[in-house]
Amino acid sequence: MKSKKNSFWEFFASVKLALFCFFTLAIASIAGTIIPQNKPYEFYLGKYGDALAEMFRLLDIPNMYNSWWFISLLSLFSINLIICSIERLPTVWKIVTMDNLATKVNRLEKMTPRVRFGTVQPKQEVVTQVEQTMKASGWKPTQGEREGGTLLFAQKTPWVRFGVYIVHSSILVIFLGAIIGILFGAKGSIMLREKGQVPFFYAFDTSERIPLGFDIRCDDFTLTYYDNGAPKEYRSELTVLENGQEVLKKAIVVNDPLDYKGYTFYQASYEAMNDFWITVQNQNTGARQLFLAQPGVEIKWREAGINFGIVNMLQPDRWGRYRLKIWFSDGKGEPSVFWLDGKTVVTVERPDAPFAFKSEQVFATGLQVAKDPGVWPVYIGCILMLVGLVVAFFLSHKRLWVYVYEEEGKTRILVAGSSNKNKVGFENMFNALVEKLEENESLQLSKV
């Protein structure tokens, strides 16, 4: 690593650059929320004048978050993260895997927290007792002979030192997912009338038709309201067809899309058409037929020998309730004219038979279509980030050394510890162990 340590490398490894990135990304993002995005050039011309509008155009401000310089900034940020991690990981790796029994005794002398005891007990007995007390407190010591004494060492969760790197790599995983989405994903929409079926959708950015590789059909769209007139549910009954065969049926609502072969269909909008589905049934024969009716157009049902049509309509109210005035003739005597409400059945007595009428407004459902193979990497990155943050913030690497040696015919004990964070919590833990050592009667410790 040393050979690469030139100023160029150091620049990319520096936290100063990270702070610079945070700052500029924040400022740029603020600009993007203040200057409306993705409007036509005339909009900026009208609002900001010639000079500014031209500058915006040059800097791609109207589509800022996808502009070359914003993407470059994100790239710089990623490179910074990668190089900074490459730079620091070896050190962290060394700390995690190092042989702590090789720690010099004069290093222990400088640690906080640290205490020293003396005792008249023989050294070997003390080592055994200390080891047992440590084990009883959940520390698992190893030991070795150092500088004439015995060193015991135990640590907890050394791997938490990698927590920060989990967080940092999670950001790269999220970026990777975003890039996969941009490269291999597709977004678009379709407006599909009830009973309509299409093998494609329209891309958002280019408005091109993109083939799905299968057909999607809307069998029915229903809109329900709360009592106060607010929309309660938009529901589309969708069918997926492969080579004319129905392969999947699902009713989608907002927040519950349909997935098929990498494509996801979201309920996004709807449009009420000025057409109506009208079901007519001869109550005597039971014969029934569904017609698509437009106001002012006469419809014939030859088999039943009848004609009918919508001659007038009252526009829907806030609950979507409309009324249709129906003209109906079976060629025998005066035609019937009557009002038909949405979804209620009206039965008309005719000389031959009673006929039942039912109507339903025709809707088109607006579906958003998305294919994004990058979503899973993004989600995995998000989970990694949360896990990494918890590890980095709330867990600490705790180390504990006990050095037992002889001095002036007495046995001495030096207890020292260190923790990479949460020093207060660690000190409490340290003191609890020291207390246990003091309480151990076969040690007979006294402070020196």
Place this chain on the structure above:
Amino acid sequence: MDSSKLLGITTFIYMFSSMIYLIMFIFRIKKIGLLATVVTIIGVLVQTAGIGMRWLESYQMGIGHAPLSNMYESLVFFAWSIIILYLVVEFIYKNKIIGAFAVPFAFASMAYASLSTEFGKTITPLVPALQSNWLIAHVFTCFIGYAAFAVACGTGIMYLVKLLDKGDNPDSLLATLPSLKTIDDITHKVILFGFIWLSGGIISGAVWANSAWGTYWSWDPKETWSLITWFIYASALHARFTRGWGGKRIAWISIIGFLAVIFTYYGVNFLLSGLHSYGG
């Protein structure tokens, strides 16, 4: 007793407890500290009952949903989180003066929720886009994060106030504040806590957006502002961990960060346009 009454009473209790904490601090009457804590606990119990009642009422109306679905309900939850978090800090650090800097935020939030005419306070049915468990997760996580940042802002202010203490008079008003080191430690820990919840809030929001619209990130102003807020706190963490920033600078960042939170939460709804027309 219905939920709006209980929540109205809560506002008064928080006003009262803010006053006791302030009196305790300003007039150095240590004795009333216990009273302040008791009043605050009563307040949060009443508020919890109010929130629970509102939840129940929505089910009685046949439009049942968790009370986290509009501006009013989120402000109430914000105040609730601030108080819970503050009580935990008070318990851990055994210091009641922090209350003078934290509880007023909860009072302000409740007062704004009940007095503002900008948004409705009644229980309304959820429009289709809001009918998602991810919405609950999103609001819940975000507001716990925001509450933490409110408390950190309070302790940040406290730090700057404490800086005025020359240390020459042990009986002075400012000498009763915890040591600079302690305040700094609290601010830092609370920011760490808030940062995790804010991250969770941004993530749950992204998951929600993806399940509703098929796009987890669309640079909508509210999303962008939550990211800006996140950057501000991320820079605070880095400056602290790698450049040893602390004290005054972190105190200022905790204040600036909280202003960004307020803007994300409130300013964006009224000043910028976007998807989150949630408060309107």
